[in-house]
Amino acid sequence: xxxxxxxxxxxxxAARAMASQFTDVxxxxxxxxxxxxxxxKVRLANEYETATSEYCRNVAALNTRIGVIPQTxxxxxxxxxxxxxxxxxxxxxxxxQHVSEHGC
Ligand SMILES: [Zn+2]
Numbered sequence: 001x002x003x004x005x006x007x008x009x010x011x012x013x014a015a016r017a018m019a020s021q022f023t024d025v026x027x028x029x030x031x032x033x034x035x036x037x038x039x040x041k042v043r044l045a046n047e048y049e050t051a052t053s054e055y056c057r058n059v060a061a062l063n064t065r066i067g068v069i070p071q072t073x074x075x076x077x078x079x080x081x082x083x084x085x086x087x088x089x090x091x092x093x094x095x096x097q098h099v100s101e102h103g104c
Contacts (some may be wrong), residue, residue: 040104041099054088
């Protein structure tokens with residue numbers, strides 16, 4: 001039996017999986033049902049994936065530089081990481097709200 005997928009402390013892996021779940025809607029569509037795919041949902045899912053990827057990059061930068069950069073630089077990167085986390089969270093909320101309101 002395979003072990004469960006590894007998730008880091010920030011739950012980034014789970015967020016990424018959730019984002020790709022939504023973007024897979026388009027890639028799995030056939031030509032016939034592609035016209036029925038909600039383009040706004042796809043756009044919001046892409047925004048969410050982009051924001052989550054940026055957050056992941058910042059967290060990775062933070063993790064690789066612990067102990068090798070000055071504290072002030074570390075705090076700058078940590079602050080950028082938190083900022084992108086909030087953007088990612090807002091993008092997820094935007095997607096959830098659209099799906100809830102539009103029923104798509
Ligand atoms: Zn929709």
